[in-house]
Amino acid sequence: MGKIGFAIDMDGTIYKGNDLIPGAVDFINFLKTSNIPFLFLTNNSSNPRQHYVVKLRRMGFDIGENDILTSAVATSQYIMNNRKGKKTFPLATPDVTVELSSMGVDITDSDPDMVLLTFDRTITFDKINRAYHFIMEGAELIATHPDDLCPTEEAYDVDIGPFIRLFESLTGKKALVIGKPNELMLKMAASKMNVDEDEVIMVGDRLYTDMRMAHDAGTRSIMVLTGEARVEDLEDSDIRPTHVVRSVGDIPSLIISGKI
Numbered sequence: 001m002g003k004i005g006f007a008i009d010m011d012g013t014i015y016k017g018n019d020l021i022p023g024a025v026d027f028i029n030f031l032k033t034s035n036i037p038f039l040f041l042t043n044n045s046s047n048p049r050q051h052y053v054v055k056l057r058r059m060g061f062d063i064g065e066n067d068i069l070t071s072a073v074a075t076s077q078y079i080m081n082n083r084k085g086k087k088t089f090p091l092a093t094p095d096v097t098v099e100l101s102s103m104g105v106d107i108t109d110s111d112p113d114m115v116l117l118t119f120d121r122t123i124t125f126d127k128i129n130r131a132y133h134f135i136m137e138g139a140e141l142i143a144t145h146p147d148d149l150c151p152t153e154e155a156y157d158v159d160i161g162p163f164i165r166l167f168e169s170l171t172g173k174k175a176l177v178i179g180k181p182n183e184l185m186l187k188m189a190a191s192k193m194n195v196d197e198d199e200v201i202m203v204g205d206r207l208y209t210d211m212r213m214a215h216d217a218g219t220r221s222i223m224v225l226t227g228e229a230r231v232e233d234l235e236d237s238d239i240r241p242t243h244v245v246r247s248v249g250d251i252p253s254l255i256i257s258g259k260i
Contacts, residue, residue: 002036003037003112003122003193003195003196003199004036004189004195004199004200004201004260005036005037005038005039005187005189005193005195005199005200005201006031006036006037006039006200006201007038007039007042007178007186007189007191007193007200007202007203008038008039008040008043008201008203008204008248009041009042009152009180009202009204009206009210009227010040010041010042010044010052011042011043011044011051011199011239012151012204012205012206012224012226012227012228013050013086013110013203013205013210013224013226013227014027014028014040014056014061014248015055015059016151016152016153016226016227017151017152017153017154018031018055018153019153019251020059021167021246021247021248021252022247022249023248023249024035024059024061024118024248024249025060025061026249026252027248027249027251027252028061028062028063028068028233029062030251030252030255031141032062034255036088036255037106037193037194037195038064038067038193039068039069039189039192039193040052040067040068040069041069041118041180041189041202041204042055042068042069042070042071043071043143043144043145043146043147043164043179043180043187043209044070044119044145044150045070045071045072045075045092045096045118045119045144045160045179045242046093046096046118046121046150047070047093048072048095048096048098049065049073049098049099049135050065051071051104052068052070052110052239053065053068053143055161055245057205061106069185069188069192070101070144070178071118071144071145071179071185072092072100072118072144072248073099073103074097074144074178074184074185074188074242075095075116075118075144075178075179076099076100076103076104076105076111077103077188077240078178078184079105079116079141079142080103080104080105083114083150084101085106086106086113087106087107087108087111087112087113087114087125088100088105088106088107088108088112088113088114088115088116088149089107089108089109089112089114089115089116089130089131089134090105090107090115090116090118090119090243091115091116091118091123091127091128091131091163092116092118092120093118093120093121093122094122095100096118096120100116109130111167112139113140114139114140114141115131115134115135115140115141115167116141116142116143116144117131117140117141117142117143117144117148117160117164117167117175118143118144119144119145119159119160119162120146121157122228123163127257128163128166131138131167131189132167132170135167135170135173136171139175139198140173141167141168141173141174141175141176141258142175142176142177142178143160143164143175143176143177143178143179143206144160144177144178144179145159145160145178145180145207145209146160146161146164146177146181147159147160147161147206147209148161148162148227148255149161150192151205151227151228156228161208164177165215179208179209180204180210180212180213180214181208181209181210181213181216182213183213183216184209185213186200186202186213186217186219190259197217198217198218198219198222199219200214200217200219201214201219201220201260202214202219202220202221202222203221203222203224203248203251204221204223204224204227205223205224205225205226205227205228205229206224206227206228206229207223207229207233207234207237209237209238210223211223211241212239214241215238215239217242219239219243220260221241221242222241222242222243222244222245222251222254223241223243224245224246224248225238225244225245225246225247226246226247226248231244243259243260
């Protein structure tokens with residue numbers, strides 16, 4: 001067995017909205033003192049990495065931008081590796097648009113090669129309508145992630161999944177989705193942590209993104225019960241996480257006991 005690395009979901013796994021999940025800071029500190037590499041993975045593409053750095057530091061985490069991989073960043077890397085020189089019309093918040101541009105994505109508001117759908121909390125009818133026409137004129141539809149809902153402190157907000165289906169229904173074109181459960185996110189995480197892909201342990205709260213990605217990639221996984229997934233959900237699922245725990249606070253004991 002090689003060196004392990006932890007790919008850790010954020011929303012519903014280490015916090016819900018602005019509420020820190022108990023044991024999360026201790027878990028990350030344990031990984032740091034044990035010299036076990038980790039990377040925060042989030043499908044939430046409504047904010048740039050710096051937003052999460054500020055949020056996590058306020059919660060007590062000692063981390064930086066290099067410890068975070070958002071689906072928007074992963075999508076930017078995909079575009080630069082596979083669509084370099086192509087123009088992109090983003091449905092994205094202003095801050096995320098700036099981050100996309102800073103990573104080399106050629107942003108345009110006319111005649112794009114691609115329409116990029118992110119979790120755009122500033123979305124308007126005009127953006128939706130223009131994106132529709134661009135796609136009908138031949139632009140490729142790319143989405144950062146497939147989540148239907150985004151967890152908050154008390155409930156869930158509408159995410160971009162319904163918008164993906166909207167554009168697919170209107171245009172008859174299939175979106176290319178980069179974020180979890182696409183294994184691209186896991187490959188990028190492994191590369192950033194300098195570990196083998198099969199030694200990445202995915203930690204998260206969602207069966208259809210976090211656990212599905214680990215399942216499809218053949219890697220180990222830990223499902224936490226602090227977010228969306230419930231134990232009962234496993235009854236009708238083909239996904240079997242390696243471990244199911246109450247929260248990330250239970251993971252250090254698994255490592256210490258040699259179960260991981």
